Amino acid sequence: MKAVVKSLWMMVALQSFAINTFSQNENQHQQDLQMLADNVFNLSEVMLHDVVSPPAACRVYAYALLGAYEATFFGKGGLPDINQKLKVNPGMQPPSPPKNFNLSFCANYTLLEVGRQLMPSGFLLDEKKKTLIDHFINAKKLSERDIAQHVRYSMEVARQVVQYAKSDDYNKLSTYTRYTPKKGEGYWYPTPPAYMSAVEPQWQTVRPFFIDSAAQFAPLPPAPFSKDTASSFYRQMREVYDLSNHLTDAQKEIANFWDCNPFAVAISGHMAIGLKKISPGGHWMGIAGIACKKADISLDSAIFVHMLVATTLHDAFISCWQEKFFSDRIRPEAAINKYLDSEWRPFLQTPPFPEYTSGHSVASASVAVVLTYFLGDNFSFTDTSEIYFGLPERRFNSFYEAANEAAVSRLYGGIHFRDACEQGVAQGKRVGQFVLNSLFDYQP
Template identity: 55%
Template structure:
């Protein structure tokens, strides 16, 4: 009987501890990544081009970071995060002290997504879902809800005012792009022969880069089909490598494909294949790293904004190089000069070849992520599982960026110098941004 009394007392104490235990804190990195992926899903639906997707990520993640920062989180100051462009803009900050600036930050991110994307209205339902989730989890109360919504809305509006000044709205007024005439110049590629994508993207304002000329790649190998020339050697490399691919090389190429313009044909019907953008892949990696480190919400918001702004600037620099060189794609020259039946493993994206966008943006992202999380940060990249591809483990961000770069050779869509010089271009951009923010 005495043993039973002791047992009941201990049981009572255990129940009491459970009842009065602190509620489990939210897994903010996972919540943040999940909510950001809701924007990614809309981008896939809209077939957002790689540079446009990067712009969306930049402003949406900036809104979430500004919301948390303006609530007094002493983590990183805006002047370090935004560079010259943001410093030239000002906005009024709502005067409120929030119980959950995290809740308001996600609202701001979703509202920027709603405002900035053609199908952004689909995010209205996602905002309602987030409100229900937050109330159920007691992140906020019904009494506190309105002030949080108003705060997030005001931040989102301020960020969209900044976005209106970056030159995007003026793109449609610029002279229409026409492919250059003559050998060696880019021309639309099969199977859909899509017109050139974002040829005037160099006119968009970067966040950090103050002089685009400082980040131009070294000159590419000139078009020359003479045996032994640099261009011919690289051309033969693409032709040979793609016919001798191992299963691992094919997997690597497909894992990093990230071509939102991929089209399949069934008879006379063209079917778009849903794929994430290159920037979306690196935002996914950022979320994976944040959750592995169990970052605070402020740190999670900061590192996503940092990568988002880095992607934005890297694409502007890369797209300037692409449309200043207007270089032909391997598929076009091989079909014209060597083998009409040859097709690359990956579908050729609809823009000029030099430099490789994956090489530039992957290296720039990897540099800032390495600066933030450290060298040899091991992670399992599950960014592509949603699109039916298996996870891949990496021992560091830099190794992941190297694989992303070489995947373009395996895929048959880039020459070697576009890959190598793209890596150098991205490294220079990434190092500049990290030095300015660290």
């Protein structure tokens, strides 16, 4: 697999960026790749603690992995310079790399420090940073003097990345007028069991990394709301209702595997108990780690792939959230309860935001484009991302196969209409293709 990937890097003409010859033994290399994946998951665990929304989760992944990328780019070189090609150049001032530069330490420490500063409970990552230091000292990879130099370097990179993050208008979200659902038929309104308010209604105002604007990749309009039994909307509503009443075990397994709803709650009497679930972005960050390990690519290549997956996810959610609150379409649960069956409930719990397009579909398709570009169209892998959450692994023959399954899972779950899934895939692919075209001479 290593030779195939090296050839792929050369084929896509990443200038001087190619899979590096490993200076360490293969076992150590795999440990380094696993450490990167583990620390990305450490971010996910804090997000679970804080119940971070799917768009906000991708913002954290994006800046944290950007930090790992910058630490690598300035300390080691060899990676494409993306700073000049972002929508807004971070204007990073490269600090002097430490002597005996250790890529694994600096990338992971920077990643953790950026996450620590961006999340409300980021202090939980302090223990992970201490564990990282102890590992490198105990393994005699770095002396205490080396550690001090590496920490200073990583902290400076993290400081500049966080400064860049603070200019993306995220902090303005809390200043907007509170969102109020529109009056009239066919518009979104809160659903059972928690009847939560809409999540991140102004997310489209956050600065993207690559796309020109939140509305740049607007999908085709959704089927117009209609109670006419011959209309597209009514037929799709009926499809969700009929399908949900005859789900196969395989369809239920698919729906559960891709649920990824951080807002899911269980009602017990008068109590609403939060169910800890990873976000869609977190699921795909896990897949990126699994894929990089299987491909056995060099650590700097893996960091680059992770960073591009994370920033693509960020832009995909901006694009999707723009459409959600523009079309503002009613969820199947609300529509079916009002027009078909007041007692009906979907197989999955309905997330608290408008229906069109499907966030899973947009995000999954955008990442599938990126990972396919780097690792190949027939890259098979076993997705173990959900084992931590008590779900079995699933095997896929390609990233597109996984993305398409993620999309249709929302139909099986009863939380999206078909056109939201299909048009979401198309929207996500366009975002992913634009990102690649921004960096490389990409032809879909």
